Amino acid sequence: MNVIHIAETVKGGVATVINNLTENNEIDSHVICPESQSKEIYCAQKTLFSRTGRNISSLSSLFLVIIKTLKYNKFDVIHLHSSFAGFIVRALFAFKLINKKKYKVIYTPHCFSFIMDTKKWKKKVYIYIERILAKQTDCIIANSYYEYKCAVDAGISKNKIKVVYNAVSLDGQEKLERIKKCNENEVQKEKINILFVGRFDKQKGYDYLLNVIKVADVSKYTFNIIGDSVHDVFEKIEKENVV
Template sequence: MKKILHVAETIKGGVATVIRTISAPPEGEASNYELVYLIPHDQKKELHGIDEQQVRTFFRTKRDALSLLRFAWKMARVILKEKPHVVHLHSTFSGVIGRCVCLILRPWRSPKIIYCPHAFSFLMESSPAKQKVYSLIERLLQKVTDVIICVSQYELDTAATFGIDRHRMKLIYNGIHYKSDEPKTNGQGPIHLLFVGRLDYQKGFDVLLKAFAGVRRTDLKLTVVGSAVNEDTVDCPVMDGVEYVPWVTPAEVNALYQAADALIVPSRWEGFAMVPLEGMAMGLPVIASDCTSLPELVSHEVTGYIFPAGDHQALTDLLVNIEKPGLLDLGTQGRKVVRERFSATLMIRQTYDVYSAPSY
């Protein structure tokens, strides 16, 4: 039996969805694997459906030095105790700290190291100097990494330009389980827009608010689902037609997808976001920025609309002109695209093939 340790410094949002999805081994192979998880204590509920006996936690108040030290210390203890065959690191902070921990422990334990950045740090909007530092760190740490999972072609190609070895990288698109074909209705009433995600700079929350403020249509309603994760506080101004909802259960999110007419994804950068996949699988058209990987999923005027990342006026111009009948047609096409190209079954199979493949 092969033991897999999933490690994440934070799992709010799409990372939790990815971990839950790949926590089910390929059909008929469940007895071949034992899964263990290391996540923040206050985010245990994000792994609903997973046996709590498999979950190890550390205390995280925010992304500060003390919390990161707790994370590193607990990870070292878990590796020594659990003796995993594979350590699967999720996101960049886990990738940096986790690979350093594994390097220190190498005289005693040498698990296979799988790293999925869910968007490399050098893909972020930052200065050239910071990008050079981020890419230097990644180039150094790739030497102790067996496989780097990239979740979009954009991420893989860009990483290669920054000096990451293509032979170490493997493209595995995020996938989603089949959703029912419950049709959306072209009813009367307001157009309901939905945003689901962290309320931070990366996700373009500020772009969304500026754009919606400029629309001045009384028939548009916006529901914002999420909270800040990497910021201490976030400004959620009171606006006509805007409702703020904290993080909710998957069942509640699905109900919101079903009730909405369009999903807005105004991110500045992404690895390969799960939210648009979930929305499209429920028949929602996606109004997305053209950042990084999103055009690999959303096609302009085919499965939704694309606007320049960070351009709130361009998003406003789109929102001014959308109508329900057109949104319904785009959503129907989006559901078809997800089913054909982004299935959870394929994602799971490819991930477990990586676990079993020879080391680099």
């Protein structure tokens, strides 16, 4: 079986999911991802596109790479990751620019756009687009029951949605245990230690974290923050109790 994974950005959880899925040696995997983030993906077969942000130039580059890759390669399954890749490829199917019948299409939004904290009219637009493009999808993967419920409430057929929880590989768990042992001596036992692991984004609650840090008692709490930003634009905070 030949599977191609397509992502407009892979920083953070998307890369972890793709790497876990492409570890299966019985499946011939291929990945389309940004050149600037290619080191995040371990799959040997990669096609890269130029990405400088979420702008017309970057999306055009992704569009052309998708067209060319699908034209000159044979795949059984197309797995789309996040909303932009999901929109571009399924729009190509909708406008008959690519023959949908050749493929089984899986779409993992990694949190639907309409779940985000945004203006009501934008949410309505996102819901409308997702409902239309769901017709070009064989299976939609929700990473939680909450995401599943939001999709069904938005009018997306529940028959197309499957809940698949994100997982951590055993190798990854072993690494975490080793890191934990190395850091045990660094934990300030006289304080409450709070760990945040995630993308520095409002969608992940980073704004709430910053607000908590600003008012938390320095003598009682220590914050360990691990992660990165997709857009490289985020508020940094420097306090003696923030690592």
